[in-house]
Amino acid sequence: MNNIDLKDTYLKFFESKGHKIIPSAPIIPENDPTCLFNTAGMQPLVPYLKGEPHPEGTRLADVQKCFRTNDLDSIGDTTHHTFFEMLGNWSLGDYFKQESISWSFEFLTKYLNIPVERLAVTVFKGNDIVPADNESADIWKSLGIKEERIAFLGEEHNWWPNMELLGPCGPDTEIFYWRSESDIPEAFDPEDENWVEIWNNVFMQYNHEEGGKFTPLKNKNVDTGLGVERVTAILEGYTDNYKSSVWKDVIEKIEKISGLSYDEENARSMRIIADHIRAIVMIAGDEAGIKPSNTDQGYILRRLIRRMIRYAKKLNIDINSDWEQELAELIINKYSKYYNELERNRNDILETLKNEKVKFNRTLEKGLREFEKVVRNLEGDLINKDVAFRLYDTFGFPIELTEELAEEMNLKVDTEGFKQKFKEHQEKSREGATGKFKGGLASTGEMETKYHTATHLLNAALKKVLGDHVHQKGSNITAERMRFDFSHPAKMTDEEKQKAEELVNQYIEQAIPVERLEMKKEEALALGAEAMFIDKYGDVVTVYKIGDVSIELCGGPHVDNTSKLGHFKIKKEESSSAGVRRIKAILE
Numbered sequence: 001m002n003n004i005d006l007k008d009t010y011l012k013f014f015e016s017k018g019h020k021i022i023p024s025a026p027i028i029p030e031n032d033p034t035c036l037f038n039t040a041g042m043q044p045l046v047p048y049l050k051g052e053p054h055p056e057g058t059r060l061a062d063v064q065k066c067f068r069t070n071d072l073d074s075i076g077d078t079t080h081h082t083f084f085e086m087l088g089n090w091s092l093g094d095y096f097k098q099e100s101i102s103w104s105f106e107f108l109t110k111y112l113n114i115p116v117e118r119l120a121v122t123v124f125k126g127n128d129i130v131p132a133d134n135e136s137a138d139i140w141k142s143l144g145i146k147e148e149r150i151a152f153l154g155e156e157h158n159w160w161p162n163m164e165l166l167g168p169c170g171p172d173t174e175i176f177y178w179r180s181e182s183d184i185p186e187a188f189d190p191e192d193e194n195w196v197e198i199w200n201n202v203f204m205q206y207n208h209e210e211g212g213k214f215t216p217l218k219n220k221n222v223d224t225g226l227g228v229e230r231v232t233a234i235l236e237g238y239t240d241n242y243k244s245s246v247w248k249d250v251i252e253k254i255e256k257i258s259g260l261s262y263d264e265e266n267a268r269s270m271r272i273i274a275d276h277i278r279a280i281v282m283i284a285g286d287e288a289g290i291k292p293s294n295t296d297q298g299y300i301l302r303r304l305i306r307r308m309i310r311y312a313k314k315l316n317i318d319i320n321s322d323w324e325q326e327l328a329e330l331i332i333n334k335y336s337k338y339y340n341e342l343e344r345n346r347n348d349i350l351e352t353l354k355n356e357k358v359k360f361n362r363t364l365e366k367g368l369r370e371f372e373k374v375v376r377n378l379e380g381d382l383i384n385k386d387v388a389f390r391l392y393d394t395f396g397f398p399i400e401l402t403e404e405l406a407e408e409m410n411l412k413v414d415t416e417g418f419k420q421k422f423k424e425h426q427e428k429s430r431e432g433a434t435g436k437f438k439g440g441l442a443s444t445g446e447m448e449t450k451y452h453t454a455t456h457l458l459n460a461a462l463k464k465v466l467g468d469h470v471h472q473k474g475s476n477i478t479a480e481r482m483r484f485d486f487s488h489p490a491k492m493t494d495e496e497k498q499k500a501e502e503l504v505n506q507y508i509e510q511a512i513p514v515e516r517l518e519m520k521k522e523e524a525l526a527l528g529a530e531a532m533f534i535d536k537y538g539d540v541v542t543v544y545k546i547g548d549v550s551i552e553l554c555g556g557p558h559v560d561n562t563s564k565l566g567h568f569k570i571k572k573e574e575s576s577s578a579g580v581r582r583i584k585a586i587l588e
Contacts, residue, residue, distance in 0.1 A: 006112075006232055007063050007338070010087045013107050014061035017099075019089055022056055022538045024339065027065045027083075028288040028297060028474060030555075036297050037067035037283075041088030042202075042223045047555045048092055049168060049204065049221050055518045055540040058094035063087055063228070063338060065282060069300060072400075075275050076268040078240040082304070083279035085228040093219030100201050100222045101139045104175060108199070112235060116144050118178040120188035120195060124159055124171030125152035130206065130214055133158075133171040140173070148187040157190075160202045160223075168204045168217060175199040177234055198234065199226045242271050250274045253330055257323045258315040269311040276308040277324065281331040284349045285342040288474040288485070291577035292356045298577065303398050305356045309364065310401060319361055324353050360396060367395030371405055381410065385417030392422070447479040450565050450587055453514060453546075453558040454504065455484055457568070458583065459530065460550040461503035462486055465496050471530070473580050481571070481586050488581045492573045501585075504568040511563035512547040516556065519543060529553050 011021050025044030029035050038044055041064035048054040064086045074080040091100065108114045121140050126132030137150050155163050160172050178184045180194040188195065204221040206214040233244040242251055242262075251262050254273055260266045283290050283301050292302035309319060317323050328350055336343040374387055383406055391397040399418050406413050455475050462470045466488055474485040492500075521541045525531070529543050531553040544558055545551045559565065567588040576582035 006228060006235065007085070007087065009111055010107070010226070011061055011063070013111055014059075014089045014103075017059070017103055019059040019061040020056035020538060022060050022062045024063055024065045026286050026288065026341075027067055027282050028286050028290065030475060036300065037069070038064065039066055039068050040064075041066065041086040041225050042090075044555075045090060045223075047557055049090075049223065050557075051219065052542075052556050054092055055542045056538045058092040059090070060092070061087075061089040065339065067279060067282070072303075076272045078242065078271075079230070081229055081241070081275050081279075083275070083282050087226040087228060089222075089224050091220075091222035093221065096205075096220050096222060097136055097203055098139055100203070100224065101136060101173065102143065104199055104201060104224065105140075105143045105145075108175070112231075114177065114235075117184055119145060120149040120151070120176045120178070121145055122151045122153045122158055122174045122176070122190060124173075125154055127155060127163075129163070129212070130171070133173070133203075136171070136173045136203070146186075151188050151190050153190065160204075163208075166208045166210065168206070168221065169208050169214075170203045170205040170220075172200055172202040175201075179234060179239060196230065196234070198231050200224060242267075242274060247274055249334070250278070250327065250330060253327060254315070257321075257326065258312075258317050260315055266315060269314045272311045273308050273315075273327070276304045277327045278331050278335075280304050280308070280353065281328050281335070281342065281349055282339075284352045285332070285339070285345045287341055287345070289348075289487075289577060289580050291352060293577065301352075302356060303400060305353065306360050306364075306396070306398060306401065309357060309360055310404075313364075319357070324357055325350055328353055363394075363396045367391060367397050370395055371397075371402070375409060375411070378411070381412055383411060383413045385414045385421050388413055388415070388418040389421045392418070445479055447587070448477050449557045450559055451477045451482040452556070453562070454482060454565055454568060454585070454587060456544065456546060456550045456552055456554070456558075457504045457507045457562065457565075458482075458484055458500065458585065459486070459552070460507070460546075461500045462488075464503060465499045466492070473576070481584060484583045484585070485576045485580050486583070487579060489579055491575070492581065497570050497573055500583075501568060501570045507546070507549050508562045508565045508568060510547070511561055512549060514558050514560050514562065515545040516558070517543045517545060521553075524551075524553055527551060 015021055025038060027038055029038050029043060035043065041062065042049065044064070054060065065083070066086050067083050069082065071080045072082060075082060108119065109116055123136045124133040132152060140150055141147060158172050158174065159169070161169060174197050176188070176195040177198045178194055179196045182194070202223040204223065205217055207217050208214055229241050229246050232246050233241040236244045238244050241247065251270055251274055254270045255261055262270055280301065283297065290297045290301055292298055292305060312323065313319060332342045332346055332349065342349070371391065374383065383402065388399060388402050391402050392399060399413070399415060403413050403415065455472070459470070459472050469487060471487045472484070473487055476483040518540060521537055521539055524541050524543050529551045531537065537553055541553050542555060543551060544554050544556065546562060565587055568585060569588055570583055570585045572584040574582050
């Protein structure tokens with residue numbers, strides 16, 4: 001069974017259990033200030049897990065595009081990936097543990113034909129606040145999982161999101177598979193690396209309130225996640241994910257381009273190129289229009305492209321050939337069946353890759369020569385902050401590239417000193433490099449809800465001031481401010497900014513009711529509803545209508561009247577990327 005069969009089989013199975021199949025949300029999250037990327041299948045569904053009704057009902061399933069930067073340094077081994085696909089099924093106040101666990105077991109053993117002897121599970125062992133999840137353990141036993149294959153673990157393993165965060169939360173049960181060909185032990189040892197986690201079922205049954213109280217939720221939710229790459233490798237009998245059908249054609253293309261084989265000497269470089277080209281295509285192909293830059297998602301995109309080029313050079317690939325175009329075309333053709341935006345944005349993806357390659361190539365050779373000179377003249381084993389910053393500032397070396405080069409020569413880099421110097425000189429955020437983002441249920445408060453509504457009013461105002469070509473390309477909201485990206489080819493004049501600001505404040509003063517409607521997607525579009533990512537919506541959609549001012553497809557949440565927003569003020573208007581402008585604004 002290959003990965004496409006796995007995805008199709010999964011969705012058909014849960015459709016047969018009454019689930020509506022919803023499209024993947026974009027890889028760039030909408031209105032989530034805590035994340036640069038969607039890192040898990042549940043992230044786009046946060047409003048509905050918090051109680052907003054979903055237009056498709058209470059049982060949902062999908063394949064979600066995900067991206068995580070915290071594993072970037074591990075890419076090159078046999079199991080890690082930056083971009084990955086997560087299969088998920090959800091119950092929004094509908095079924096709970098009995099159905100969720102039973103269906104997971106049925107899918108694994110009956111549809112994927114995994115022998116029950118190769119399965120083990122973990123459940124929450126309880127603490128002095130919340131009791132042990134014996135209910136889940138009893139369900140597993142009733143299905144045929146032996147007691148010695150059930151491990152009770154603490155909150156760091158089997159509680160989501162964690163005990164500190166306020167809001168909906170609960171225990172989870174993780175399913176493990178014995179990946180080795182050696183004899184399967186009778187007892188399950190979670191520390192044994194031959195036991196690989198393949199599925200996680202989260203049961204949101206409590207609300208963590210102020211004061212540390214955990215009260216049972218009236219509407220309990222189920223959130224599950226199963227990784228396509230890992231499970232495909234397991235089904236196909238590989239311990240190296242990159243030998244599975246997910247990657248086979250990509251690796252073969254890299255072998256052909258480089259004239260080398262996927263062996264011990266070349267495998268790491270080939271895995272990095274394979275992983276990065278797929279991630280690059282997914283980010284550059286997103287409707288948010290991300291371009292390489294020195295901040296946020298653009299920084300990650302630039303880093304991936306430059307890192308990929310460096311490893312291509314290690315394989316003696318002719319960097320000036322169209323090697324990256326060939327690889328990108330392969331990925332676009334392979335994934336556009338699931339993600340239509342890749343086909344729509346094909347030319348943008350290829351152009352982004354080529355432009356960044358040309359830009360980096362100009363300085364890479366000089367930079368590598370400079371690095372070699374630095375090493376020759378080095379006293380001791382530390383590359384200081386000034387040298388690291390010069391490599392970045394003059395030769396375009398991300399600090400991570402300097403660190404990688406140094407590590408290969410058993411040298412150290414004053415990374416903290418570099419970061420401080422970077423901050424002093426450029427005063428730009430590098431939060432994208434740390435990879436430490438949390439996506440969760442605790443990120444939408446009263447102010448975030450107000451700013452969310454304000455983005456609709458600003459979108460409408462900009463259309464009036466600048467023209468109908470204006471469309472939202474992305475937004476980022478915190479409790480303190482909003483950031484709004486929109487399509488427009490030129491810098492706004494002071495007069496245009498003032499007009500837009502005045503219009504938004506007029507809409508607020510008019511105290512317009514904000515209506516939440518549900519209708520067929522075709523009806524909404526016929527009414528002229530604006531939609532940032534049309535492919536992410538199912539057949540039935542939620543529409544927010546603000547009088548005659550705005551009508552948009554959106555998941556919410558929103559205030560019920562514009563009068564609750566306060567006074568709107570534009571603080572800054574600047575370029576975000578080619579053809580995309582950015583407004584930063586506050587509500588006073």
